[in-house]
Amino acid sequence: MAICTSISTLQQTLSQKRASGAQIGFVPTMGALHDGHGSLVTQALAQNDCVVVSIFVNPTQFNNAQDLEKYPRPFEQDVAFLNAIDPEIVIFAPEAADLYGGAVQAKSYRFGAIESAMEGKHRPGHFDGVGTVLNLLFRAVSPTRAYFGEKDFQQLQIVRKLVALERLPVEIIGCPIHRAENGLAMSSRNRRLTPQQLEAAPFIFKILKKTQDEFDSKSIPALVREAEAAFAANPMLDLEYFEIAATDNLQTAYRKHPSNTYRAFVAAFAGEVRLIDNMGLN
Numbered sequence: 001m002a003i004c005t006s007i008s009t010l011q012q013t014l015s016q017k018r019a020s021g022a023q024i025g026f027v028p029t030m031g032a033l034h035d036g037h038g039s040l041v042t043q044a045l046a047q048n049d050c051v052v053v054s055i056f057v058n059p060t061q062f063n064n065a066q067d068l069e070k071y072p073r074p075f076e077q078d079v080a081f082l083n084a085i086d087p088e089i090v091i092f093a094p095e096a097a098d099l100y101g102g103a104v105q106a107k108s109y110r111f112g113a114i115e116s117a118m119e120g121k122h123r124p125g126h127f128d129g130v131g132t133v134l135n136l137l138f139r140a141v142s143p144t145r146a147y148f149g150e151k152d153f154q155q156l157q158i159v160r161k162l163v164a165l166e167r168l169p170v171e172i173i174g175c176p177i178h179r180a181e182n183g184l185a186m187s188s189r190n191r192r193l194t195p196q197q198l199e200a201a202p203f204i205f206k207i208l209k210k211t212q213d214e215f216d217s218k219s220i221p222a223l224v225r226e227a228e229a230a231f232a233a234n235p236m237l238d239l240e241y242f243e244i245a246a247t248d249n250l251q252t253a254y255r256k257h258p259s260n261t262y263r264a265f266v267a268a269f270a271g272e273v274r275l276i277d278n279m280g281l282n
């Protein structure tokens with residue numbers, strides 16, 4: 001399978017396909033691939049002639065040095081994982097200096113109100129880093145379509161804004177959250193959980209599901225209070241936030257409006273590992 005470690009080798013690899021009019025599907029990742037990534041890749045393969053998967057742990061989107069240092073990087077396993085799905089997949093694993101073309105630093109974006117909610121509030125600078133690296137990756141790959149999981153629902157909305165701001169000719173496809181049988185959302189960070197933490201983590205899904213089940217019968221403040229109380233009583237998880245927000249603008253909701261849809265969002269620590277998840281409520 002083709003593994004391109006620079007923009008120039010990627011361009012060479014893709015040039016013939018592009019010349020013959022191939023549609024290119026792109027799945028950007030930071031590696032440590034799991035079945036959630038697998039489902040994005042499978043969808044990209046079904047909808048395009050050629051699929052590029054990038055594996056790049058982007059330093060500018062980490063606001064915590066330890067999180068960056070401990071981020072899993074099982075490159076050989078990732079290659080084998082993709083090879084088993086389809087050996088025709090093109091892997092793009094650039095060096096930071098090549099991708100950034102000089103200083104590895106984030107650009108400052110104005111994504112509007114969505115960037116200061118939830119992940120934006122708790123991880124300052126995170127979305128500037130995500131926007132910067134995706135702008136560079138999109139320009140290197142020039143995909144027809146790019147695929148993102150809804151586990152990072154806020155990121156998905158930021159990507160849509162980025163594409164509009166940078167006028168990038170790519171279609172952004174959001175894909176459903178891939179969950180383990182016990183409800184735990186698939187995440188590269190799950191690899192860092194101890195067996196005990198792994199057993200405790202599906203509690204996040206349980207509370208989201210309860211919130212969804214009770215959404216019609218309870219007020220938003222009551223649902224948030226109950227979720228916060230449930231996390232406070234769980235010694236294995238340390239809640240950073242539990243929020244219910246309107247789907248369109250991701251602003252905190254306090255009251256239901258009949259024509260709106262809402263989602264619940266969670267960030268919680270299991271030990272040092274930060275987990276996020278979300279669920280549509282109506």
Ligand code: PAF
Nearest residue numbers: 028029030058130133152
């Ligand atoms: O979701 C991720 O894995 C990353 O934020 C992304 C989109 C690959 C950008 O580094």
